Amino acid sequence: GAVVSQHPSWVICKSGTSVKIECRSLDFQATTMFWYRQFPKQSLMLMATSNEGSKATYEQGVEKDKFLINHASLTLSTLTVTSAHPEDSSFYICSARDRSPNYGLAGEQYFGPGTRLTVT
Amino acid sequence: AQSVTQLDSHVSVSEGTPVLLRCNYSSSYSPSLFWYVQHPNKGLQLLLKYTSAATLVKGINGFEAEFKKSETSFHLTKPSAHMSDAAEYFCVVMREAAGNKLTFGGGTRVLVKP
Numbered sequence: 001g002a003v004v005s006q007h008p009s010w011v012i013c014k015s016g017t018s019v020k021i022e023c024r025s026l027d028f029q030a031t032t033m034f035w036y037r038q039f040p041k042q043s044l045m046l047m048a049t050s051n052e053g054s055k056a057t058y059e060q061g062v063e064k065d066k067f068l069i070n071h072a073s074l075t076l077s078t079l080t081v082t083s084a085h086p087e088d089s090s091f092y093i094c095s096a097r098d099r100s101p102n103y104g105l106a107g108e109q110y111f112g113p114g115t116r117l118t119v120t
Numbered sequence: 121a122q123s124v125t126q127l128d129s130h131v132s133v134s135e136g137t138p139v140l141l142r143c144n145y146s147s148s149y150s151p152s153l154f155w156y157v158q159h160p161n162k163g164l165q166l167l168l169k170y171t172s173a174a175t176l177v178k179g180i181n182g183f184e185a186e187f188k189k190s191e192t193s194f195h196l197t198k199p200s201a202h203m204s205d206a207a208e209y210f211c212v213v214m215r216e217a218a219g220n221k222l223t224f225g226g227g228t229r230v231l232v233k234p
Contacts, residue, residue, distance in 0.1 A: 004163075034221070043210065043224045044164075093163065097220065109222060111156075113163035 002028050004096050006112035013084055013119055020080045021115045023094030029074035030096035034109060035067075038091040050077040084119045091116050122147045124213045126225035133201045134233045141196040141228045143211030152214040153194045154222070155185055159207045167209075170194060181205070206232045 003026040013019050023033055031052045036044040048058040048069050056069035066088075068080040077096075081088055095109035127142040145151055155167040168179025175187040185196045194211060211225040 032219075041229075043227045045224075046221060049219060049221065095164075095222075108154075108166065108169065111164040114161075116161075 002096075002098055002110040004094065004110045004112040006092075006094055006115050008115060009113065010116040011118070013117070015085050015119055016083055018080055018082045019084055019117060020078055021092055021094075021117075023077045023079070023096070023112055025075045025096040025098075025110070028096075028098045028110075030077075030098065031074060032097045033071060033077040034095045034097075035069060035077075035079050036093040036095070038093060038114070040091075044093060047079075081117065084117070086119045089117055089119045122151065122213045122215050122223055124153075124211050124223055124225040126209075126211050126228050128228050129226065130229050130231065132231040132233065135203055136200050139196075139198040139201045139205065139230065141209050141211075141230070143194045143196065143225060144192050145194060145211070145213050146192065147213060149216060152216065153185075153187065154212040154214070155179065155183070155194075155196050156210045156212060157207050158210065158227075164210070167196070201230075201232050203232050203234065206230055 005024045007022045033050040035047045037047050038044045046059050047062045048056045050056045050069045050071040052071045052074050058064045071077040091114050093114040095111045097109050123146045125144045133139050150172050153170040156164040157167050158164050167183050168177045170177050170187045178184045183198045187194050209228045212222050215221045
Protein backbone atom coordinates (compact mmCIF):
# COMPACT_ATOMS: atom_id res chain seq x y z
CA GLY A 1 0.00 0.00 0.00
CA ALA A 2 0.87 3.66 -0.17
CA VAL A 3 3.22 4.65 2.62
CA VAL A 4 4.17 8.13 3.74
CA SER A 5 6.97 8.70 6.21
CA GLN A 6 7.94 11.71 8.25
CA HIS A 7 11.23 12.57 9.86
CA PRO A 8 11.81 13.23 12.62
CA SER A 9 8.96 11.71 14.57
CA TRP A 10 9.58 14.11 17.39
CA VAL A 11 11.85 17.07 17.95
CA ILE A 12 12.60 19.46 20.76
CA CYS A 13 14.19 22.77 19.92
CA LYS A 14 14.96 26.03 21.62
CA SER A 15 13.01 29.18 20.97
CA GLY A 16 14.41 31.13 18.04
CA THR A 17 15.88 28.18 16.18
CA SER A 18 14.56 26.62 12.98
CA VAL A 19 13.38 23.07 12.50
CA LYS A 20 12.97 21.12 9.28
CA ILE A 21 10.46 18.29 8.93
CA GLU A 22 10.59 15.90 6.00
CA CYS A 23 7.67 14.12 4.36
CA ARG A 24 8.35 11.30 1.93
CA SER A 25 6.13 9.12 -0.21
CA LEU A 26 7.93 5.78 -0.13
CA ASP A 27 6.29 3.73 -2.86
CA PHE A 28 4.49 6.22 -5.06
CA GLN A 29 4.95 9.61 -6.63
CA ALA A 30 3.08 12.57 -5.27
CA THR A 31 2.72 15.78 -7.20
CA THR A 32 0.77 17.22 -4.32
CA MET A 33 1.44 17.01 -0.62
CA PHE A 34 -0.42 18.69 2.19
CA TRP A 35 0.76 19.93 5.58
CA TYR A 36 -1.54 19.92 8.58
CA ARG A 37 -1.23 21.08 12.13
CA GLN A 38 -2.94 19.45 15.08
CA PHE A 39 -3.04 20.95 18.55
CA PRO A 40 -3.65 18.64 21.52
CA LYS A 41 -7.15 17.22 21.59
CA GLN A 42 -8.09 19.17 18.47
CA SER A 43 -8.72 18.39 14.85
CA LEU A 44 -6.36 18.76 11.93
CA MET A 45 -6.09 22.12 10.27
CA LEU A 46 -4.69 22.41 6.77
CA MET A 47 -1.72 24.75 6.66
CA ALA A 48 -0.63 24.58 3.05
CA THR A 49 -0.64 22.66 -0.18
CA SER A 50 2.72 21.73 -1.56
CA ASN A 51 3.03 21.23 -5.31
CA GLU A 52 6.10 19.66 -6.86
CA GLY A 53 8.15 22.22 -8.73
CA SER A 54 6.08 25.23 -7.74
CA LYS A 55 5.39 27.44 -4.78
CA ALA A 56 3.21 26.20 -1.99
CA THR A 57 -0.21 27.70 -1.44
CA TYR A 58 -1.00 28.63 2.12
CA GLU A 59 -4.30 28.68 3.92
CA GLN A 60 -5.57 31.93 5.30
CA GLY A 61 -3.85 32.91 8.49
CA VAL A 62 -0.74 30.77 7.95
CA GLU A 63 2.47 32.77 7.72
CA LYS A 64 4.37 31.63 4.65
CA ASP A 65 7.60 33.24 5.82
CA LYS A 66 7.42 31.33 9.06
CA PHE A 67 6.45 27.96 7.63
CA LEU A 68 8.66 27.42 4.61
CA ILE A 69 7.63 24.58 2.32
CA ASN A 70 9.76 23.04 -0.38
CA HIS A 71 8.59 20.26 -2.69
CA ALA A 72 11.69 19.59 -4.73
CA SER A 73 10.84 16.10 -5.97
CA LEU A 74 7.86 13.84 -6.50
CA THR A 75 8.61 11.99 -3.29
CA LEU A 76 9.79 14.67 -0.87
CA SER A 77 8.32 17.77 0.70
CA THR A 78 9.86 19.66 3.60
CA LEU A 79 8.36 22.03 6.13
CA THR A 80 10.74 24.38 7.93
CA VAL A 81 9.48 26.18 11.00
CA THR A 82 11.63 29.28 11.17
CA SER A 83 12.42 31.12 14.40
CA ALA A 84 10.26 28.72 16.34
CA HIS A 85 8.44 29.86 19.46
CA PRO A 86 6.61 27.87 22.13
CA GLU A 87 3.26 28.59 20.48
CA ASP A 88 4.52 26.67 17.44
CA SER A 89 4.62 23.50 19.52
CA SER A 90 2.22 21.13 17.85
CA PHE A 91 1.80 17.89 15.96
CA TYR A 92 2.59 18.39 12.28
CA ILE A 93 1.18 15.89 9.82
CA CYS A 94 1.75 15.60 6.11
CA SER A 95 -0.22 13.76 3.50
CA ALA A 96 0.44 12.88 -0.11
CA ARG A 97 -1.86 12.29 -3.03
CA ASP A 98 -0.96 9.52 -5.41
CA ARG A 99 -0.08 10.68 -8.91
CA SER A 100 -1.88 7.70 -10.45
CA PRO A 101 -4.25 7.44 -13.40
CA ASN A 102 -7.05 7.51 -10.84
CA TYR A 103 -5.99 10.95 -9.72
CA GLY A 104 -8.98 13.13 -9.14
CA LEU A 105 -11.57 10.36 -8.87
CA ALA A 106 -11.36 9.86 -5.14
CA GLY A 107 -8.63 12.27 -4.13
CA GLU A 108 -7.51 9.95 -1.40
CA GLN A 109 -4.63 11.24 0.63
CA TYR A 110 -2.16 9.05 2.47
CA PHE A 111 -1.02 10.40 5.78
CA GLY A 112 2.33 10.33 7.46
CA PRO A 113 2.68 9.38 11.13
CA GLY A 114 3.23 12.96 12.21
CA THR A 115 6.01 14.95 13.85
CA ARG A 116 5.65 16.26 17.36
CA LEU A 117 7.43 19.58 17.76
CA THR A 118 8.13 21.00 21.20
CA VAL A 119 9.69 24.43 21.43
CA THR A 120 11.22 25.32 24.78
CA ALA B 121 -18.44 26.21 1.20
CA GLN B 122 -18.04 22.74 2.58
CA SER B 123 -17.95 21.85 6.23
CA VAL B 124 -18.40 18.85 8.46
CA THR B 125 -19.75 18.59 11.98
CA GLN B 126 -19.21 15.69 14.31
CA LEU B 127 -22.03 15.80 16.78
CA ASP B 128 -20.26 14.07 19.67
CA SER B 129 -16.83 15.00 20.95
CA HIS B 130 -16.71 11.86 23.14
CA VAL B 131 -18.43 8.51 22.92
CA SER B 132 -18.15 5.80 25.54
CA VAL B 133 -19.25 2.24 24.83
CA SER B 134 -18.83 -1.15 26.42
CA GLU B 135 -16.87 -3.81 24.62
CA GLY B 136 -19.16 -5.88 22.43
CA THR B 137 -21.85 -3.21 22.09
CA PRO B 138 -22.59 -1.15 18.98
CA VAL B 139 -20.75 2.06 18.16
CA LEU B 140 -22.37 5.05 16.46
CA LEU B 141 -20.39 8.14 15.51
CA ARG B 142 -22.45 10.92 14.02
CA CYS B 143 -21.37 13.23 11.23
CA ASN B 144 -23.27 15.87 9.28
CA TYR B 145 -21.84 17.66 6.30
CA SER B 146 -22.53 20.79 4.35
CA SER B 147 -21.66 20.81 0.70
CA SER B 148 -22.69 22.67 -2.40
CA TYR B 149 -21.96 19.67 -4.56
CA SER B 150 -22.20 15.93 -4.28
CA PRO B 151 -19.42 15.40 -1.78
CA SER B 152 -16.72 12.84 -1.27
CA LEU B 153 -16.68 11.83 2.36
CA PHE B 154 -14.21 9.91 4.45
CA TRP B 155 -13.79 8.52 7.92
CA TYR B 156 -10.30 8.35 9.38
CA VAL B 157 -9.10 6.89 12.67
CA GLN B 158 -6.15 8.14 14.67
CA HIS B 159 -4.69 6.07 17.45
CA PRO B 160 -2.60 7.87 20.10
CA ASN B 161 0.61 9.28 18.64
CA LYS B 162 -0.07 7.56 15.34
CA GLY B 163 -0.90 8.76 11.86
CA LEU B 164 -4.34 8.75 10.35
CA GLN B 165 -5.71 5.58 8.85
CA LEU B 166 -8.51 5.57 6.31
CA LEU B 167 -11.51 3.55 7.49
CA LEU B 168 -13.76 4.07 4.50
CA LYS B 169 -14.77 6.53 1.82
CA TYR B 170 -17.89 7.53 -0.07
CA THR B 171 -17.50 8.75 -3.63
CA SER B 172 -21.04 8.77 -5.06
CA ALA B 173 -21.29 5.04 -5.59
CA ALA B 174 -23.18 2.83 -3.13
CA THR B 175 -24.66 4.78 -0.24
CA LEU B 176 -23.76 2.09 2.28
CA VAL B 177 -20.01 1.93 2.48
CA LYS B 178 -18.14 -0.87 4.16
CA GLY B 179 -14.70 -0.20 5.57
CA ILE B 180 -11.97 -1.94 7.44
CA ASN B 181 -12.22 -3.49 10.91
CA GLY B 182 -15.97 -4.01 10.65
CA PHE B 183 -16.90 -0.35 10.28
CA GLU B 184 -19.47 0.93 7.86
CA ALA B 185 -21.13 4.24 7.08
CA GLU B 186 -24.28 5.25 5.30
CA PHE B 187 -24.53 8.34 3.13
CA LYS B 188 -27.96 9.97 3.49
CA LYS B 189 -28.32 12.94 1.21
CA SER B 190 -31.73 13.94 2.59
CA GLU B 191 -30.25 14.19 6.06
CA THR B 192 -26.80 15.38 4.94
CA SER B 193 -25.35 12.73 7.20
CA PHE B 194 -22.58 10.18 7.02
CA HIS B 195 -22.72 8.31 10.32
CA LEU B 196 -20.16 5.65 11.16
CA THR B 197 -21.22 2.43 12.84
CA LYS B 198 -19.80 -0.83 14.05
CA PRO B 199 -22.00 -3.60 15.45
CA SER B 200 -19.61 -4.73 18.17
CA ALA B 201 -16.89 -2.57 19.69
CA HIS B 202 -13.47 -3.96 20.44
CA MET B 203 -10.97 -2.58 22.89
CA SER B 204 -8.68 -1.75 19.99
CA ASP B 205 -11.32 0.63 18.62
CA ALA B 206 -10.47 3.16 21.31
CA ALA B 207 -9.15 6.09 19.30
CA GLU B 208 -10.01 9.44 17.75
CA TYR B 209 -12.25 9.38 14.70
CA PHE B 210 -12.51 12.10 12.09
CA CYS B 211 -15.21 12.66 9.52
CA VAL B 212 -13.78 14.43 6.50
CA VAL B 213 -15.24 16.09 3.42
CA MET B 214 -13.21 16.69 0.30
CA ARG B 215 -13.43 20.11 -1.31
CA GLU B 216 -13.33 19.21 -4.96
CA ALA B 217 -13.63 22.81 -6.05
CA ALA B 218 -10.50 23.64 -4.10
CA GLY B 219 -7.99 21.15 -5.43
CA ASN B 220 -9.38 18.22 -3.45
CA LYS B 221 -8.46 19.72 -0.11
CA LEU B 222 -9.80 17.95 2.96
CA THR B 223 -11.86 19.58 5.67
CA PHE B 224 -11.84 17.74 8.97
CA GLY B 225 -14.58 17.51 11.53
CA GLY B 226 -13.75 18.22 15.13
CA GLY B 227 -13.19 14.58 15.94
CA THR B 228 -14.87 12.07 18.23
CA ARG B 229 -12.89 10.32 20.91
CA VAL B 230 -14.09 6.78 21.50
CA LEU B 231 -13.60 5.10 24.84
CA VAL B 232 -14.24 1.36 25.06
CA LYS B 233 -14.94 -0.03 28.50
CA PRO B 234 -14.21 -3.68 29.26
